[in-house]
Amino acid sequence: MAPRSVLTPQETDFPQWYQDVLAKAELAENGPVRGTIVIRPYGYAIWEHMQAEMDRRIKALGVANAYFPLFIPESFFQKEAEHVEGFSPELAVVTYGGGKKLEEPVVVRPTSETVINSYFAKWIQSHRDLPMLLNQWANVVRWELRPRLFLRGTEFLWQEGHTAHATEADARAFALRVLDEVYRDFMVEVMAVPVLTGRKTARERFAGAETTWTCEGMMRDGKALQMGTSHELGQNFARAFDISFLDESGGQSYAWQTSWGASTRLMGALVMAHGDDAGLRLPPRLAPVQVVVLVARAEEGVAEQAAALASALAAAGVRVEVDGRPDVSFGRRVVDRELKGVPVRLEVGPRDLAKGEVVLVRRQRGSKEAVPLAGVVPAVQEALDETQTAMLEEATALRTGATSDVSTVEEAIEACAEGFARLPLPALGLDGEDRANAAGVSVRCLLGADGGPPSPTASDDDLVAVLGRAY
Amino acid sequence: MAPRSVLTPQETDFPQWYQDVLAKAELAENGPVRGTIVIRPYGYAIWEHMQAEMDRRIKALGVANAYFPLFIPESFFQKEAEHVEGFSPELAVVTYGGGKKLEEPVVVRPTSETVINSYFAKWIQSHRDLPMLLNQWANVVRWELRPRLFLRGTEFLWQEGHTAHATEADARAFALRVLDEVYRDFMVEVMAVPVLTGRKTARERFAGAETTWTCEGMMRDGKALQMGTSHELGQNFARAFDISFLDESGGQSYAWQTSWGASTRLMGALVMAHGDDAGLRLPPRLAPVQVVVLVARAEEGVAEQAAALASALAAAGVRVEVDGRPDVSFGRRVVDRELKGVPVRLEVGPRDLAKGEVVLVRRQRGSKEAVPLAGVVPAVQEALDETQTAMLEEATALRTGATSDVSTVEEAIEACAEGFARLPLPALGLDGEDRANAAGVSVRCLLGADGGPPSPTASDDDLVAVLGRAY
Numbered sequence: 023m024a025p026r027s028v029l030t031p032q033e034t035d036f037p038q039w040y041q042d043v044l045a046k047a048e049l050a051e052n053g054p055v056r057g058t059i060v061i062r063p064y065g066y067a068i069w070e071h072m073q074a075e076m077d078r079r080i081k082a083l084g085v086a087n088a089y090f091p092l093f094i095p096e097s098f099f100q101k102e103a104e105h106v107e108g109f110s111p112e113l114a115v116v117t118y119g120g121g122k123k124l125e126e127p128v129v130v131r132p133t134s135e136t137v138i139n140s141y142f143a144k145w146i147q148s149h150r151d152l153p154m155l156l157n158q159w160a161n162v163v164r165w166e167l168r169p170r171l172f173l174r175g176t177e178f179l180w181q182e183g184h185t186a187h188a189t190e191a192d193a194r195a196f197a198l199r200v201l202d203e204v205y206r207d208f209m210v211e212v213m214a215v216p217v218l219t220g221r222k223t224a225r226e227r228f229a230g231a232e233t234t235w236t237c238e239g240m241m242r243d244g245k246a247l248q249m250g251t252s253h254e255l256g257q258n259f260a261r262a263f264d265i266s267f268l269d270e271s272g273g274q275s276y277a278w279q280t281s282w283g284a285s286t287r288l289m290g291a292l293v294m295a296h297g298d299d300a301g302l303r304l305p306p307r308l309a310p311v312q313v314v315v316l317v318a319r320a321e322e323g324v325a326e327q328a329a330a331l332a333s334a335l336a337a338a339g340v341r342v343e344v345d346g347r348p349d350v351s352f353g354r355r356v357v358d359r360e361l362k363g364v365p366v367r368l369e370v371g372p373r374d375l376a377k378g379e380v381v382l383v384r385r386q387r388g389s390k391e392a393v394p395l396a397g398v399v400p401a402v403q404e405a406l407d408e409t410q411t412a413m414l415e416e417a418t419a420l421r422t423g424a425t426s427d428v429s430t431v432e433e434a435i436e437a438c439a440e441g442f443a444r445l446p447l448p449a450l451g452l453d454g455e456d457r458a459n460a461a462g463v464s465v466r467c468l469l470g471a472d473g474g475p476p477s478p479t480a481s482d483d484d485l486v487a488v489l490g491r492a493y
Numbered sequence: 494m495a496p497r498s499v500l501t502p503q504e505t506d507f508p509q510w511y512q513d514v515l516a517k518a519e520l521a522e523n524g525p526v527r528g529t530i531v532i533r534p535y536g537y538a539i540w541e542h543m544q545a546e547m548d549r550r551i552k553a554l555g556v557a558n559a560y561f562p563l564f565i566p567e568s569f570f571q572k573e574a575e576h577v578e579g580f581s582p583e584l585a586v587v588t589y590g591g592g593k594k595l596e597e598p599v600v601v602r603p604t605s606e607t608v609i610n611s612y613f614a615k616w617i618q619s620h621r622d623l624p625m626l627l628n629q630w631a632n633v634v635r636w637e638l639r640p641r642l643f644l645r646g647t648e649f650l651w652q653e654g655h656t657a658h659a660t661e662a663d664a665r666a667f668a669l670r671v672l673d674e675v676y677r678d679f680m681v682e683v684m685a686v687p688v689l690t691g692r693k694t695a696r697e698r699f700a701g702a703e704t705t706w707t708c709e710g711m712m713r714d715g716k717a718l719q720m721g722t723s724h725e726l727g728q729n730f731a732r733a734f735d736i737s738f739l740d741e742s743g744g745q746s747y748a749w750q751t752s753w754g755a756s757t758r759l760m761g762a763l764v765m766a767h768g769d770d771a772g773l774r775l776p777p778r779l780a781p782v783q784v785v786v787l788v789a790r791a792e793e794g795v796a797e798q799a800a801a802l803a804s805a806l807a808a809a810g811v812r813v814e815v816d817g818r819p820d821v822s823f824g825r826r827v828v829d830r831e832l833k834g835v836p837v838r839l840e841v842g843p844r845d846l847a848k849g850e851v852v853l854v855r856r857q858r859g860s861k862e863a864v865p866l867a868g869v870v871p872a873v874q875e876a877l878d879e880t881q882t883a884m885l886e887e888a889t890a891l892r893t894g895a896t897s898d899v900s901t902v903e904e905a906i907e908a909c910a911e912g913f914a915r916l917p918l919p920a921l922g923l924d925g926e927d928r929a930n931a932a933g934v935s936v937r938c939l940l941g942a943d944g945g946p947p948s949p950t951a952s953d954d955d956l957v958a959v960l961g962r963a964y
Binding site (some may be wrong): 023053054059060061062063066067069070087088089090092093094095098110111112113114115116117118119120121127136139140141150156161165169176177179209349352378384410461 | 526534537538562563565581583584586590608611621631638647794813820
């Protein structure tokens with residue numbers, strides 16, 4: 023097949039490749055205000071599938087969605103001092119409303135932590151009100167000086183979960199269930215990104231959290247992307263906002279809390295974890311169009327046969343589209359659908375039809391096979407299933423190949439030029455994180471001996487630090 | 494049954510009843526910034542069902558969702574002068590970002606009309622790009638001096654559709670399809686609110702539209718609520734934003750556009766169209782919980798039987814919950830579920846179980862019936878179906894009973910103390926709308942002879958003006 027000149031090759035300039043893909047696959051573009059994003063229909067359709075998949079998992083944990091206001095009084099940002107320091111330079115502030123200067127300026131939410139906690143204080147009175155498990159899908163604003171589409175923006179879309187529990191153990195268990203049953207499961211099984219799930223170091227954790235759990239994915243340039251976090255907040259916010267309850271023994275206790283979030287940044291992760299020089303490659307479970315039926319030449323009966331195949335596939339529950347645009351050449355339509363990462367392409371032309379066949383092309387590995395007309399539906403279903411699995415395997419192999427076991431910080435820094443470095447935590451030493459940071463490398467997470475999140479009782483000596491260069 | 498003292502009766506003070514229901518049914522409360530709203534989980538779950546039902550209908554018309562930024566440069570509001578005048582005093586303006594005063598202030602979107610049209614200008618080049626059919630689900634901000642929860646707020650959630658077409662006829666047909674196939678169908682078949690669909694007068698139409706189509710519902714106090722609008726914009730925005738395309742004959746033409754929206758105001762409509770002195774009444778198609786199984790007394794086997802019934806109902810696709818809270822009396826649980834408008838209640842107690850029965854209570858009409866255990870699933874399904882139908886019939890009868898045919902403006906004003914007045918358009922005369930407005934009555938919509946939206950070719954002489962007092 024002819025080389026694609028549509029995109030800058032990944033090898034040449036990965037960030038430019040990323041920009042090119044977002045534009046050419048019509049995922050997103052810059053908004054008129056610096057740092058803002060326009061998510062185009064194709065990109066938004068992928069996000070809708072992500073939302074639906076995460077939302078189902080969130081609700082399966084007994085969490086209910088709610089909605090809290092965009093505007094927060096400025097005074098709320100003085101309740102939790104540690105929290106303020108983390109956000110203050112990022113705030114967008116409304117000072118005029120209704121044509122007049124406001125008496126108290128209002129902040130456009132950078133998160134809803136403060137406002138949700140002020141309602142928790144009101145709603146939680148007794149142990150019978152616990153656990154309180156809420157989630158919100160919303161836009162948030164953090165003024166961003168070096169924006170990159172989907173990865174860092176002044177405005178982004180996300181979900182933020184906030185929960186309150188009667189005991190520390192309940193809160194910890196819940197934070198870990200979110201990490202595993204919502205984020206890890208979604209990212210691995212649906213996005214086909216083999217994330218590492220581990221604990222953040224004190225330096226990397228969310229201001230105000232006791233423990234931050236994270237999902238770290240490797241992009242195809244070997245860099246790390248933090249894809250979702252789940253925080254144990256201890257009683258920090260409960261004390262600041264007076265979230266206390268009558269406990270079973272008749273005393274007053276502060277609640278134990280968690281918060282957790284994932285955002286449209288996942289769109290960036292999806293692009294960078296799977297895309298190649300021909301464009302996006304979408305895992306079938308997230309693809310708005312799983313199969314495109316391309317009419318190779320609009321001769322007698324070909325379009326009809328394409329439509330019949332599409333109907334049969336749709337009836338089998340496959341998301342399918344026919345592309346028979348007469349004003350766009352077959353070659354351009356192929357390039358366009360490859361750019362857009364459609365997992366399976368069926369090419370329907372008069373010559374193959376005469377043999378009772380169509381050509382099935384898998385985007386993931388670029389393979390072509392002739393399929394008899396009568397066998398198209400099962401062949402497509404098999405190709406979709408295998409693509410989903412193969413994408414995860416390919417991404418896992420990439421990560422494994424680009425991960426080095428090292429024994430010193432200096433070796434880790436060197437290894438991170440290619441990907442991740444795994445360093446026993448004791449070898450990080452007291453100032454190892456400083457030295458790594460100075461070299462543009464950070465500790466992405468700490469893992470237990472089994473490669474998963476460390477158990478609370480694990481000794482530091484048994485932990486492994488994963489280092490990488492991060493987005 | 495004992496009288497309910499939980500809510501102010503509708504007869505006594507309808508607006509206070511409305512406030513009481515929102516609070517006691519845990520739908521919503523005020524946010525910390527005046528005019529903002531906190532949508533609580535029960536309210537948000539209803540809104541999620543509304544969104545899903547509307548979204549499905551919107552997508553069935555071939556419309557794709559997208560997302561445009563919250564922040565809009567102030568300069569955009571000077572492009573379409575007529576439009577600015579409509580909104581200027583409602584704008585919230587961000588003047589600080591990242592700790593510094595901004596060089597150009599940014600406006601928090603009151604709608605995305607301007608920003609979407611600026612992208613349409615870029616994306617639409619040829620007749621092959623048309624029709625372009627986009628929708629956005631988002632929050633918008635309009636500074637509101639007299640806020641009322643769900644009905645008028647500084648921030649609300651909505652969908653706004655924006656489309657561009659090659660011809661005026663296409664745009665008109667699309668605006669009417671949205672009115673009928675999205676809004677009317679959803680409101681009537683799902684919300685069980687028998688909306689009138691008609692045309693706005695010149696005075697009531699959206700600034701910048703050529704024609705505004707509207708859905709008008711009657712609330713239980715006889716007042717009108719505008720529940721959704723669909724606008725034919727002509728080429729007004731296309732000229733202002735230079736949305737032009739190469740047409741099939743090789744010339745340049747301006748696109749013909751529509752826009753249309755419905756918001757969380759529908760939550761207010763749902764409450765006020767159906768609620769009674771015991772609380773909400775939810776149509777089954779929108780009820781987060783369609784059936785509650787109440788454990789009357791926690792004796793041997795009762796809770797188990799309740800759980801078994803709930804499983805059987807869930808397996809049949811019914812949204813069901815068991816309420817066996819031991820610390821809340823049976824009576825209070827009944828009141829709570831009536832407040833929340835749960836359509837069907839199954840009371841499971843030892844005495845009825847001994848007879849092989851449970852009691853089925855329909856919230857809509859308050860009727861009780863004994864149902865044999867083996868027949869519970871079909872009896873519940875029948876009760877849900879009949880409730881959906883009965884709610885629409887009841888609301889239709891209410892509207893019919895509170896609508897008067899009149900022949901003068903003065904009669905219309907008098908009749909509007911009770912509900913709607915239908916006045917032949919010629920009888921409205923030149924200053925009739927002024928006189929009605931001065932008396933607190935407005936023309937809600939104009940209907941054709943068949944009671945539906947007037948055809949474009951209908952003579953004014955054949956139209957009927959529907960007048961009412963509006964929320």
